[in-house]
Amino acid sequence: MAIVELRELAEAAQKDYASEIVAGLVNNEIRDLQSEVDMSSEVSFIELNSSRGWRIYRRTVMFVLFTVVHEMYPSAEVVAQFSANKGIFCEIRHFGIGINEDIVHNIESRMLEIIAEDLPIIKMKMDKEQAIKIFKNNRQIEKANLISSLKIDKVSLYQCGEFYDYLYGVMLGHTGSLGKFALDVEAGGILLRIPDMDTGGAVRERIPQPKLSQILAESRQWAQALQCNFVPDLNRINRHGEIGELIRVSEALQEKRISQIADHIAEQKGSLRLILIAGPSSSGKTSFAQRLRVQLRAAQLMPVSISLDDYFVDRENTPRKPNGEYDYECIEALDVELFNEHMLALLAGEEVVLPTYNFLTGCREWDESKRLAVTREQPIIVEGIHGLNEKLSEYVPHSRKYKIYISALTQLNIDAHNRISTTDARLMRRLVRDYQFRGSGALKTLKQWPAVREGEEINIFPYQEEADVMFNSALIYELGILKRYAEPLLQMVPRDIPERAEAKRLLDILQYFDAITAEDDVPNNSLLREFIGKSVFFK
Structure with missing residues (x-):
């Protein structure tokens, strides 16, 4: 059986692609170009100018950022946090001094030097214990804990110069193609901007999103208050039998926030009459609207709902x-x-x-x-994807309406360098809900998701900052609950179809979570019940 490096096949196929080949699809699983494949495999390629291609590009640029900060400021730690202001916010911890434009300029300059040198990014397999030792020596304890929890003997690390990292997605094999990015000073860290499918290869323009940034920062504060910043923390809490308390506190934080929103509406009950609730797919809009209705009743109002x-x-x-x-x-x-x-x-x-x-x-x-x-x-509650679009209610005076944006803004990272995107968290919810209540298997949901995302980019996300208030529907424990439902659905996606690659990517995320079996601790009015069942709001 002939074995060949995927890079060789990519070089031969490059003439058939409009942009650089950045990875391969081997039997419908994403592989980096350093992988070896046998010639009997079904092979196709991922080019840069694609949603998957730009995701690989972003991950590789972030790896170079981690490499440079480690080299220039060995005591500092970069934590990839969330998407906001059309970039990825990376917090810089243990830095000792404030982040300023000169520091960011120096980091950016060194990154460009490494890119100009076209250094190799080497993927290497090693024993799990050896990898744990490397990360403990580099004081990356949460990464060592993560690898320690994996039920495998060997792990793949990436190396650039003297820096090693563990990243759950594939990367480019060299730095020379990474010149398109920009760094900005952001409170407490750095904002990284890169191109994507919507920019035609140009670096994303920075667009301030202060309300979104504020709610994302609040979600991180919740994670810190719960002492659960990374997946190994959640797994530890689960293994120690403390998950019930975490669930109760997480739910209490959400209930408190809903109560605050209801109190604000009640304080202006003579003027705030039209309550418009909007958010992307699987954000929990319906459950939120019901819980807000209950809180308004508790505030001695009698809301009505219109579909x-x-x-x-x-x-x-x-x-x-x-x-x-x-x-x-x-x-x-x-x-x-x-x-x-x-x-x-x-x-x-x-x-x-x-x-x-x-x-x-x-x-x-x-x-x-x-x-x-x-x-x-009486308040009138209206829930729908266009609630923030002023055109929907343009004849109603601003003083009479209150717009609420809701989304599942994930506050839990796999580790400092591996984020879980809010999009992936919502997709997990939708996979489970569609199977539970709509009779749809994972394959149908995965096929529909790109069109759903396209609609969100047009009809919802441009209007986020029009909201008067934002609500984060993500629960820090939810992927541990959803794993039990989503994993078997994703495993059923056939290996011989293109959607297998996306199913495998989601399975790779779920592998880091221990399944949470304490489902009875999830209250019947939880937003999560909208997806797993037994919600008091749904028959």
Whole structure:
């Protein structure tokens, strides 16, 4: 059986690709170009100008950043935190002095030197115990703990110069292709910006997102308060039988935040009347809306809920996507004019007949018994993806409405250098929910996800900063619970189809988590119950 390095095959195939080949797909599993494959394998390639390609590029640039900070400031620790301001915020801990523009410029200059030298990034397999020793000597204790917990004998490390790191995704094999990036000073650290699929190869422009940054920083404070910053911390708490307490405190933090939002609305009950809730797929919007309704009741208000789905235009008038499918996610799929008329009438104390959208016939229906009128202090709760888009409620004065953005902004890292993206956390939720309640296997969900993400980029994320308040629906323990559901679903994705690569990537994330079996400790009003079942809000 002939064995060849994947790099050799990539060099021969490069002429057929518009951008640089950065990795391979071997039997539908992502492999770096240093991997050896037998010639009987099914091989294709990942080029830079693709969503996977730019993810590999970003990971490799971050590795160079880690390398340079370790070289220039050996006592400092870089912690890759979250996406904000159109970049990745990396906290610099144990630095001793404040981060300023000169320091960031020096780091950036050294990174560019390493890139200009086109140094090799070497992947090496070694015994787990040897890797643990390396990271303990480098004072990367959480990384040593992570590797120690893995149920394998050997691990793969990447090396550049004298620096070693453990990263769960593949990287480029050399530094010479990494010239496109920018570093900015950010409070407590550095903002790293790179190109992506939406920029046409240009470095992302920095766009301040102060509200998003604030809620992300708050989520990190929650993690620190719970003494659970990294996955090994969660596993330790679980193994020591303390997970029930962590679940209760995590839920209490969310309940407290919802209560604060409700109290703010109640304090302005004469003016804040239209409560608009929006967020991306699987962010827990429906459960949040229900819990907010309960808290408003506790504040002696009597909220009513209206579904935006009932304001769909008739199917024959629904816009279509370029592929001919109906686009139910664009705002033009809603009768915005009618929605505004009804909201203004209700706020004026008038009675309206609410429509009902029949998803079988694709037509709006009217029932005279479905009449609604509200008092001058009753809030109207509307949940839907367009809640933050001013066009949805443009006729309603700003002083009468309150916009809430909700998303699952993951506060738990695998370790200091390996993030878990909020997108991946939401995808795990959706995989479980779609199987539990919609009869969809993992394959169908994985196929749909790119279109879902495309719709979010158009219809939700551009309006995040329009929110009056943001709520983080992520629970620090949730992936330990979801693992028991998601892992078998992902393992069922056939190996001979393209979606296997994405399934394998998600399985690689879940391998670091110990399954949390204390599911009875998850309360029946938890946002997580929307996905795993037994929610008090869903029949």
